[in-house]
Amino acid sequence: xxxxxxxxxxxxxxxxxxxxxxxxxxxxxxxxxxxxxxxxxxxxxxxxxxxxxxxxxxxxxxxxxxxxxxxxxxxxxxxxxxxxxxxxxxxxxxxxxxxxxxxxxxxxxxxxxxxxxxxxxxxxxxxxxxxxxxxxxxxxxxxxxxxxxxxxxxxxxxxxxxxxxxxxxxxxxxxxxxxxxxxxxxxxxxxxxxxxxxxxxxxxxxxxxxxxxxxxxxxxxxxxxxxxxxxxxxxxxxxxxxxxxxxxxxxxxxxxxxxxxxxxxxxxxxxxxxxxxxxxxxxxxxxxxxxxxxxxxxxxxxxxxxxxxxxxxxxxxxxxxxxxxx
Ligand code: GZL
Numbered sequence: 001x002x003x004x005x006x007x008x009x010x011x012x013x014x015x016x017x018x019x020x021x022x023x024x025x026x027x028x029x030x031x032x033x034x035x036x037x038x039x040x041x042x043x044x045x046x047x048x049x050x051x052x053x054x055x056x057x058x059x060x061x062x063x064x065x066x067x068x069x070x071x072x073x074x075x076x077x078x079x080x081x082x083x084x085x086x087x088x089x090x091x092x093x094x095x096x097x098x099x100x101x102x103x104x105x106x107x108x109x110x111x112x113x114x115x116x117x118x119x120x121x122x123x124x125x126x127x128x129x130x131x132x133x134x135x136x137x138x139x140x141x142x143x144x145x146x147x148x149x150x151x152x153x154x155x156x157x158x159x160x161x162x163x164x165x166x167x168x169x170x171x172x173x174x175x176x177x178x179x180x181x182x183x184x185x186x187x188x189x190x191x192x193x194x195x196x197x198x199x200x201x202x203x204x205x206x207x208x209x210x211x212x213x214x215x216x217x218x219x220x221x222x223x224x225x226x227x228x229x230x231x232x233x234x235x236x237x238x239x240x241x242x243x244x245x246x247x248x249x250x251x252x253x254x255x256x257x258x259x260x261x262x263x264x265x266x267x268x269x270x271x272x273x274x275x276x277x278x279x280x281x282x283x284x285x286x287x288x289x290x291x292x293x294x295x296x297x298x299x300x301x302x303x304x305x306x307x308x309x310x311x312x313x314x315x316x317x318x319x320x321x322x323x324x325x326x
Contacts, residue, residue: 028139029117031297037095037291038068040088044101045076046127047208048235049263053326054124054283059096061286076206078105078175085109089116091215095293099124099143102175108131113139119296123289126177134304139296142289142306146178149260149279150185152312154193156277157258163194165227168219169202170212170240172232178281179204180297182232182260200226205236212236216243220255231259234266234278241274252276264320264325270318278312283326 028048041058045051061087062069070088074081078101088096089112096113098120100106107127113120120138127138134140157165167190170181183202190197200223205212212231220226229244231237237259243253251257251274260264262280269275284306296302313321 026136027226028135028137029114029119030323031095031119031293033297033299034094036066036068038070038091038093039294040070040072040085040089040091040096040098042072042074042081042084042096044074044099046073048233049265049326050207050233050235050261050281050283053098053263054285057284057286058123058289059286061290065290067290076100076101076173078102082106082109086112089113093118094134096120097123097190097289098138100127100177100191101125101173103128103180104131104175105176108138110138117269121223121228121289121292122193123285124178124283124296126268130148135302140292140302140304142285143308144178144247144281144310145307146181146281147185149178149281149310150182150187151189152185152279152310153182153230153258153260153277154186154189156312157230157256158190158194158197158254161197161228161277163196165197166223166225167197167199167228167230168216168240170215170229170231170236170278171202171204172207172236174204174206176207179207179232186230197228205231207235207240209235209239212239214239216240217246220244227255229255229257231257234259234261234263234275234279236267237275237278238265238269241269262311262321262325264322267313267318267322267325270313270315271322273315280311280313282308282310 072084122141124143126141201219203215205215229240241251244255256276258276259278262278266278
């Protein structure tokens with residue numbers, strides 16, 4: 001029996017030919033090289049254009065690659081997403097693409113996949129890095145740098161307002177890595193660079209347009225002195241714009257709205273002067289995700305964190321990018 005730091009080789013009655021390679025406790029399971037794979041994609045929900053665009057990108061690429069796709073939709077429930085991943089494991093998929101809805105609840109599912117010898121690639125959202133590590137517990141993370149997205153929106157807002165204003169913040173889904181990190185990036189930048197600005201209130205709108213509208217309505221009533229709304233995604237920003245107009249105020253004039261994602265309706269709102277800016281968060285990375293799968297099967301080294309570049313949209317370029325926005 002040969003045991004080394006990286007791999008546990010267990011001899012069987014068949015001698016060398018019967019050697020079974022299983023990943024040592026600290027190693028991502030290997031992926032056999034073959035032409036076509038049975039892959040799982042456990043989506044968080046389908047209640048906004050970003051999720052729908054991501055799903056379309058993954059499904060299109062799976063079809064192009066001749067993959068057998070096991071697709072599930074957790075309908076905004078982390079518990080259901082865990083069950084969905086466990087079901088994929090039971091179905092014996094070769095590989096799992098997972099956007100963990102929230103950073104902590106999905107960790108047992110990630111560990112179950114590892115124990116079952118199935119590599120997992122986190123696509124778009126991350127798990128709590130203190131509890132599960134890329135390159136050890138799962139293959140890697142591919143997605144945006146959410147802290148940087150928050151920082152870029154804060155910098156634009158400070159520039160636009162001369163570092164003055166009172167902010168209401170609409171947070172994404174509670175416990176989701178983009179919500180945690182977009183808050184950190186924005187709030188820390190405001191604190192560090194704009195001492196005269198204040199964040200009056202910050203509450204989750206769950207990345208959803210109508211919830212964003214309801215929360216914005218409540219917070220704007222509680223804080224009539226607010227001059228800025230920072231939304232963690234365009235859907236909530238569009239909800240806030242509706243709330244601002246319902247209150248008889250003019251978005252872009254009485255209240256500056258700033259956001260992230262770069263979805264079509266968001267970019268249109270920039271063209272219309274109702275949204276100040278949106279940092280892109282590109283959902284179309286099906287091709288890149290499948291490239292990683294094939295590179296891994298090929299024995300290439302996969303970096304633990306693969307960051308998608310994000311453009312930045314405001315009145316200077318919104319018209320030009322609108323036709324290709326998701
Ligand atoms: C970000 C992604 C977020 C989008 C929201 O990568 O996880 O989820 O910003 C979506 O629009 O719901």
